[in-house]
Amino acid sequence: MDYDAMDEIDLIPSIIKTVEKILNGEKKTKAIKQWSQKWGLLNSDLTQPLEEIWLELYKIYKLWELYKGLANGDISLLKANIQLSDEIELDQDDVLIIESEDTYLKKAIIFKGEEFSVVEHHNFMKDDNNPESTVALFHLAETLEKELQNCTIFSHRMSISAGKDINDIKFTPALKVSTLKEAIYMQFYILLSENNQKICPVCNKPFSPNRIDQRYCIPKGPCYHTAKSRRYRKPKPPKILA
Numbered sequence: 001m002d003y004d005a006m007d008e009i010d011l012i013p014s015i016i017k018t019v020e021k022i023l024n025g026e027k028k029t030k031a032i033k034q035w036s037q038k039w040g041l042l043n044s045d046l047t048q049p050l051e052e053i054w055l056e057l058y059k060i061y062k063l064w065e066l067y068k069g070l071a072n073g074d075i076s077l078l079k080a081n082i083q084l085s086d087e088i089e090l091d092q093d094d095v096l097i098i099e100s101e102d103t104y105l106k107k108a109i110i111f112k113g114e115e116f117s118v119v120e121h122h123n124f125m126k127d128d129n130n131p132e133s134t135v136a137l138f139h140l141a142e143t144l145e146k147e148l149q150n151c152t153i154f155s156h157r158m159s160i161s162a163g164k165d166i167n168d169i170k171f172t173p174a175l176k177v178s179t180l181k182e183a184i185y186m187q188f189y190i191l192l193s194e195n196n197q198k199i200c201p202v203c204n205k206p207f208s209p210n211r212i213d214q215r216y217c218i219p220k221g222p223c224y225h226t227a228k229s230r231r232y233r234k235p236k237p238p239k240i241l242a
Ligand SMILES: [Zn+2]
Pocket: 200, 201, 202, 203, 204, 205, 216, 217, 218, 223
């Protein structure tokens, strides 16, 4: 790779834009080719089937929807991606799991990729007013952990800079990942652990809000105006994925 993917803040927003384009009818081949020409392939191989790239990008898109819902406190976005069911099922040994006093069992169904995953037997507190947020957070943490399990932290270009005073010494650790896919998930992980950013609903760039009610990356900026004009247009019916 001739660029440092970890330094590119546009990486995730570019994926979201590409998936949105495809969902709005642009040819998969064209959009994914364009994206890959700029960013490269997701794994370290020299070739990768288009359909495989699509599924990976779509998975990241759906995960981003959960993250965006959490970061922006957008419960309706979370509800659009998570379905909670009251059904209590038997576990593998046919043992019925009984509700305890302060928790109850719910099954969360999270839509991801072209299939959905079922998060079973999550214990939610009875007074959890926002079970979707809890489910989203657990699902994000579990998925990121799984995707990053082979990642190691190298002391790559680690820097130590000394000031006049002994207390001025700054230690800057650095991360090194081996594939583009790992870079994407690592950026995701860093965002999640920083936990102080909101996501612009139009351009999908993370930003630190100056005011608690700031919704777009730049107050009254281009994204604010785009969102305002979008509101006057009729929403398109959702596309069924082939
Ligand atoms: Zn924006």
